[in-house]
Amino acid sequence: MSRRSLFPIVLLCCFHIKIIWCNQLASCYTQPSEFCPVQNKCKCVKTHETALFCCQVQSNEDLLRNFECSGAKLSNIQALHIYNMTADQFNFGKLSPELNRLISFSITNSYINRLLGRLEHTHQIACLNLSNNIFGTEWQDPLALENLKQLAMLDFSFVNISILPNIKIEVPIFWLDVSNNTKIRCESLLDLMKKSGNSKYKLNFVKHNETFCMSSLSFHWFNTTEKVALREVEGIKKLREDCPINCTCNWHGLDMVQDTITLQTIQVHCSNKQLSNLPENLPENTVLLNITNNNITSIDAFVSDPTYKTLRFFYADKNNISNLLSLEGSPFIDNYSVLSLKLNQLKSLPIYILQNSFTRFEAHKVYLGGNELDCDCSTAQSLKIWLLANQRHLPDYDAILCKNFPYKLKVLDLDQKLVCITEADWTQYMYYVIAAELSMLLLLIGKVSYDYWVFKTAGYLPWPASKMPKLPCDWVFE
Template structure:
């Protein structure tokens, strides 16, 4: 009896259930996303359908250019259809032009295109589009036209994860949450440019975000993978850079068996510095301090200079390279540029142990042109050193004597060392003459003494000389 009462109640209230609003719990996500089970059935001729459990939401599956256009029409997904959330799954496009059905996209707040095979995103969304979340993940996308997302002024979330992008598209809105994780072809330099130009972008899934390093470092000829954390750390360099200097990532590198890292270039040229900047940022390999008033390079013995390989200090007042002796720079450098300084004497012994003929892509170079070399006989050592290293001294023709207008490499030893040689010869002549005179004097004295003892008188000129107090010794 109770069973029949319950059955009658169920029959009576079933029409009431049909009048209840649909469950929107699956549509209240921050970005609209539906599982494969929500797709139209395989037997359905229309590849798009509105979702019964989500108000103003629709899904299209397994579409191409033509079937998507037909599916939007047969699924009643139109500009006046009130659809605000749309998920397109497993779309196949060589190039997806977002101008397609722009009137439909204009009213969307959430647009999701995932799990497809799309090479490019082209075209441009209609102006004043309402899209706040755009999900283009897992589509094998290689490129997005730069203007494609330029009209999405309401965009706050952009998901480009699991694609094949090499660089990021431009977005108009200032603050955007961006997911670029698992894009295996991102170029690190392009990513760095985005960090610099758009510091307000919020990156998520950083632990799964990587980029490819450039292929221009020494003997490393293969691309390497760098984590986003390294790129971000490099971007923070400028905040901690030496006062008035510019710090930037010069290149990303990887040594065998070690994790990828970055190397830093510091530019302090034309800042009226009186001394070298200390300390340098960690991993600094290049320093440019040209066009300053630096007089000494003694700071290069500082530990922060130990990784330095390129040093440019042209147009300063440096007078000596002696402080480089014993530094790590002198053992590891690629370029030492000291043109237009005040170097009068170049201490070649500082470079005696440098291996110029090394096995490396980068040739070691030293620039010394337009210094004030004071040439004398000792400068012949510098000439010999230059002639042995001409291929490593690109500006050797500009290394000239300050006291005579001659290239150091063209100095004539017979002329530069002539005065010193003649003076030495004169000394030899004087010594010889003195020896001869001394022998003659001894001989004359001996002869006079012999005559005096045998004949009793002194020969001339001894008998003409005045008598001295010591003459009694001879009597």
């Protein structure tokens, strides 16, 4: 055996100590394909008294048979590499219990339809290499690696899994390689980052610049991307750490602001927390805030708190918000996509504020159902028509109610006759007044004409003119 082939074993002998207590990164034990045993002979070969190399096995049972023909004493094996395996399934739990001194375990360049079981007898494994494989399905047991208390290096590069199995980091420095993995989900990496961030153990990524994960789409008015660089995921982790008290912050997505520049966005959820005020100091680039089912009465933070300037989705159903005037002049009213204020205490709707936003952007959606307004003549004449004209922006336009009626009357069912004193009513009263005044004027003219005729013909004034005192101007008629 050449000195070159022995080098990995020399490294392996101190591997358990070096990878756990030092900042150095040691690779798992692997062998090149040309070292595979000759076909039609045993598929496993000892490369050292403590190392075993197996090629082209097809099942757990086939692996165990070739362990035997290799002549290796399994209780001495500290390194195992399985290469070019093709199997319908591989059960970690069926590995021989004699491999209880295994430190490095590698399965590479293989196709395995299903991964089953847990690594239960190999608690000493410090390096696990599952790179360059094709797996037909995801992990059948998410706790497959949970018992590996000494695991310090995990290699999932060039594989097609989307979710990492549960990993308990219990060594000071843990190395993870998920580079060139085309399916790994960002949420899976974020969960692992969160676990390591809450402990005294440090998580390091191998090939940082070659590591990407897949995200869900987040569409606004920019183009979006599904492929997310690791540095961006780490930025999202920091945003979560900046989450307000009593709230949970999750990754929302990415917006492409230029051809090669993406903007990380976040969503903040503070529902059912009995809050009386809007949360302060939202994480940078927060686009969604959900405060449903609280006791909030004011939304003044949209103007006073600069961290609200990036909001596009605001869900505040089941609160005590009484007006929307704070939205006027705020960045939110120019940029929002969804404004949901169902079942609040709104008394009126500022039509001019909302109408301006509808005019600027066709996709704006506002939910106001369940609010009980103080309805008056203006409600029946203007608001009702406005609601009908903006149905595409107001999906629950027919669920807005009137409060000042003994029953819950919908604004759309409000009749002007119930709340308006129309011009026709006032005109009718004026006609009566004018007619009365004309009648009195005609009577007065007739009386004066009669009195004048009597005076000219009989020489005296009839009653009551004869009883009236003489005025200075009476000489005109004498």
